[in-house]
Amino acid sequence: MANTTFSGPVKAGTIKDTTGSTVGTDVANVGSVVMTQAANVVFGDDGTTTTIATLPANSQIIEIYVDVTTAFDAGTTNTLDLGDGSTADQFADALALGSVARVLATSDVSQITNLIDIGASDVQVVATYNQTGTAATAGAATVTVVYVQNNNLS
Secondary structure (H helix, E strand, O other): OOOOOOOOOOEEOOOOOOOOOOOOOOOOOOEEOEEEEEEEEEOOOOOEEEEEEEEOOOOEEEEEEEEEEEOOOOOOEEEEEEEOOOOOOOOEEEEEOOOOEEEEHHHOHHHHHHHHOOOOOOEEEEEEEEEEOOOOOOOEEEEEEEEEOOOOOO
16 A cells, blocks of 8 residues: 655645634534654663654644553663653653553643644654663553644644
């Protein structure tokens, strides 16, 4: 199957603008398409980083989730921070990787305001693996960023 690549944002719907009627038949119904970018993260040295996605300017992150497919097994702690390349935990801090599970990064309330609108420039989402105790010998996960391109909520 072939892939198609084009510039967005992608909008869908049949009525772009409302004519002012409150009846509901001519109310705007154009919406933005939800998009995803994902990458795999594996165990490594403490502080190992992986670039997950590069999000277009003015995007709104809806959620970020981590699917741990092989538990990370460092001796004491196994966590993942999700940041923007300059602030390691801009989007999520210390997500647990010690068991096979889906971990929702957007449940981290302290970072919610950072997810609403990423700003006027493209932003990378970078995962940082953190471990303490004996070094990990196993661990794998897929991090998925779900977003709306150019939603510009600022």
